Amino acid sequence: MKNRQTREKIIRICFLVAASISILVLFMILVFLFAEGMPIFRKVSVWNFIFGQEWYPTSSPPDFGIFPLLVASLAVTFLSALISIPLGVMTAIYLAEIASARIREIIKPVVELLAALPSVVIGFFGMVVVAPFLQETLDIATGLNLFNASLMLAFMAVPTICSVSEDAIYSVPRELKEASLALGATHWETICRVMIPASLSGISTATILGMSRAIGETMVVLMVAGGAAIIPTSIFKPVRPMPASIAAEMAEAPFRGDHYHALFAIGVVLFLFTLCFNLAADYVAQKHKQVGAATL
């Protein structure tokens, strides 16, 4: 009997160790990014690295200022959020509240397939279809620009936003909805004054996760954003977001040279950005958790 209990204990500990692997991986990512990225700060100060206006890593002397890349990343994320948040949340409301069961059975797989589209395929589509289209209809210098990248990124973020928001709307207690309808509110009034406020924390989490996905997405911005490391003056200017810079330059950067370390340092910045986004999403989800029907 004693034997059996020790064995159970050992098994339990084995599973705990297995479950801790994801924390371990996260920790190792942090350690190795920092280990490879930190040496650049012996050459450039952190301030000059982040707020430096010039990114000419291969000229001599090289300039390692990632501010244009940072601005490009933020601009692309923000613009894509402007498209993806309304689209994603409205689709979620439609799925959770309005669509009939049969339509939901069609739309839900569509959203899942949209999430499954490989990013390189979306980037390819943006390159060969959207870019020439934008160039001709708007008569601009290049179709590979900030707007195109944001548009493509928006469709990558929509599935995330949609499915997380939909879960949030589903989990609103039935009583709240029934009470509102019983008071004579129409279905629409119930949705916008009861269901949405009650699921707002879930929808915020969804939005943050969607933006986190957009800021870290690589292939789309690599293929579609245009690649000019300049602070953009309009949304139809080519830009070079951080992930694109890493992906495009790593192959040419001399091993353990300054450029190589600088690219890892960009990786650190990117990692910290998404970490903040994810921690924020987790915080919002935990803090404003809907518990029972009593709180609104």
Added chain:
Amino acid sequence: MTGLGGKALVASRVDDPHADLTRTKEKAGPPKKPGGSVFPGQRNGSLALGRRLFQTGFFNLFRAAALINGLALFIIVAFLLLNGWRAINWTFLSQAPMDSMTKGGIFPCIVGTFFLSFGAMLVAFPWGVASAIYLHEYARPGTTLRMIRLGINNLAGVPSIVFGLFGLAFFVIRCNFKVSLLSGALTLGAIILPVIIGTAEEALRAVPSTYREASLALGATKWQTIYRVVLPAAFPGMLTGCILGVSRAAGETAAIMFTAAVFFTRQLPSSLFDPVMALPYHIYVLATAGTQIELTRPLQYGTALVLIALVFGMNLIAIFYRARLQRRF
């Protein structure tokens, strides 16, 4: 969403004065017959119509949003189908690239993507299932559980390019695996771990607790219960996670750029330490860095079509399989 909120406010202003009016009237005036004053809309027909129109308008807006998503998917798929089907024939699928990539096929890429994604699954599936078992069967609410969940959520949010950098720094350089199938599979394994944990946990949740109680009541230990009762019941559900993980790994590009994929190799990989060609990387290189971008356009369409056919095929299998499973318990 602020725009919608604003319009909703306008609607409330239309309604509220009436509600107030009825209340003051009831207080001040003589008692009226009950029922008449409950719905302001009943007394004012145009108001009811306004509310209904409002509702219809917004519902159509939401329907349009859902439609845009469907349309986007349809356009991309239709575009690739229309342009890609001509490129696809037996030679394309079974031959290696020839004449400096302008002719021939993509067989090495298909093989490479197959090995990479199944390798990733072999790495991630045991860990993912074990994590899920701990999270769902053993863990009690508390700091440990909270930390682990936070770790998983954050891991799921790490950009794939950052995984690529990590794979380069750790597997390729530190472990000295070089740019190889092994480095790529391990990196991709880390990427799909959260996907597998999520679906495995869902599968465990779907097993009724009566199964566990029955087993425990017969004197089985917790591990015996999990091993003999819970896992067999949850396994089909875990398989869907497996399929989704493989499809995710198959489409991943940024993570294998520095860890596993090369533009061209003469032979198929013969060991774990050989670099491979992969479908997504092949598309990227042909479309951007090749010397004859226009000349290889048909090959690009064909490769993209093969890739999404693979990914969508796996996803559709997972979706249908899951729908069937949901009716089981």
